[in-house]
Amino acid sequence: MTLTELRYIVAVARERHFGRAAEACFVSQPTLSVAIKKLEDELDVKIFERGSNEISTTPLGEEIVRQAQSVIEQAQAIKEIAKRGQDPLAGALRLGIIYTIGPYLLPDLVRHAIDMFPQMPLMLQENFTVKLLDMLRTGELDAAIMAEPFPDTGLAIAPLYDEPFVVACPAIHPLAKRESVSSEELKKETMLLLGTGHCFRDHVLEVCPEFARFSSDAEGIRKSFEGSSLETIKHMVASGMGVTVVPQLSVPKEPQPHLRYVPFSAPLPTRRVVLAWRRTFTRYEAIAALRNAIYACELSGVTRLTP
Incomplete structure (x- = not known):
């Protein structure tokens, strides 16, 4: 599990679309899709329901996305604390x-x-x-x-x-x-x-x-x-x-x-x-x-x- 993968699932949950999420993350859609599938396999859970027109988050996936958002924010906070020590x-x-x-x-x-x-x-x-x-x-x-x-x-x-x-x-x-x-x-x-x-x-x-x-x-x-x-x-x-x-x-x-x-x-x-x-x-x-x-x-x- 990586921070990059967590950012990807947060983006998909927000955009409800793999293509738009990939664009927001500045990566190709296949790259994003493969990374999310890898994370789902690692966790052995389904984070997203893939529909024909829209992506929805599963109930368990919503909890995972919320935790991912918290982890991303805390990781950013570590960087900001380090920067504050300098300027x-x-x-x-x-x-x-x-x-x-x-x-x-x-x-x-x-x-x-x-x-x-x-x-x-x-x-x-x-x-x-x-x-x-x-x-x-x-x-x-x-x-x-x-x-x-x-x-x-x-x-x-x-x-x-x-x-x-x-x-x-x-x-x-x-x-x-x-x-x-x-x-x-x-x-x-x-x-x-x-x-x-x-x-x-x-x-x-x-x-x-x-x-x-x-x-x-x-x-x-x-x-x-x-x-x-x-x-x-x-x-x-x-x-x-x-x-x-x-x-x-x-x-x-x-x-x-x-x-x-x-x-x-x-x-x-x-x-x-x-x-x-x-x-x-x-x-x-x-x-x-x-x-x-x-x-x-x-x-x-x-x-x-x-x-």
């Missing part, structure tokens, strides 16, 4: 970040990280919240920047900032001339939303719950559209297809000719952005350094939550 910031930090924060925070954050701790490069992973939580749990990420709320997974959490939402509308839209807009007024508008899986979509639906129905005959709703990213949706808004709600940090510093950003009237809808990491992660100084780099960013228009 707590030595070595890469694997950082996850959700799609609706990454493009607006990372450029500034990476610059500060390079200046403040060049010996600790950031290995970045953009993804959905649910995927980042899974990667944290399995030890594939060291920390992640996400927006609350998300399921309680026993992670350590440090609040970073509260970010207000703003309304984005076409420059020729009547709302563009307003000093503020209420969520009630958006009921009559064509709303453009992120697709399913984005937590920011859920945040917008909390502000405008009427759009959760997606019913063509729902009162006050004409039609709704979905986009794959905030920037795609902004282009759709600029072309006159409707309005949307965006986080403050996504508002560009320079005016855009076809778009206007209008604040909400009080009470302002906001989201809380946090840094999360496993409680067993031993590089405490690395987490502190990362937080300091985040606080060094400009973060215009948000409310910083200092420790």
Whole structure:
């Protein structure tokens, strides 16, 4: 039994597919399949049920995978303890970040990280919240920047900032001339939303719950559209297809000719952005350094939550 084999079964359990698991482990599928079969033979148990379309984990296999995750994490902890004895910031930090924060925070954050701790490069992973939580749990990420709320997974959490939402509308839209807009007024508008899986979509639906129905005959709703990213949706808004709600940090510093950003009237809808990491992660100084780099960013228009 090797750590490599344990990593393979954790990957298969997560992906439920040998091909995707092999790709995630940077090996060929035959290599991964042979290694897992060897481990099953050694343990004399069946870890996975091979179906025609999807791989499932057997009840006993689920226990083995959980233990494998723990072993992998402990093995990584040994390496990290050794590094801390030399330099707590030595070595890469694997950082996850959700799609609706990454493009607006990372450029500034990476610059500060390079200046403040060049010996600790950031290995970045953009993804959905649910995927980042899974990667944290399995030890594939060291920390992640996400927006609350998300399921309680026993992670350590440090609040970073509260970010207000703003309304984005076409420059020729009547709302563009307003000093503020209420969520009630958006009921009559064509709303453009992120697709399913984005937590920011859920945040917008909390502000405008009427759009959760997606019913063509729902009162006050004409039609709704979905986009794959905030920037795609902004282009759709600029072309006159409707309005949307965006986080403050996504508002560009320079005016855009076809778009206007209008604040909400009080009470302002906001989201809380946090840094999360496993409680067993031993590089405490690395987490502190990362937080300091985040606080060094400009973060215009948000409310910083200092420790």
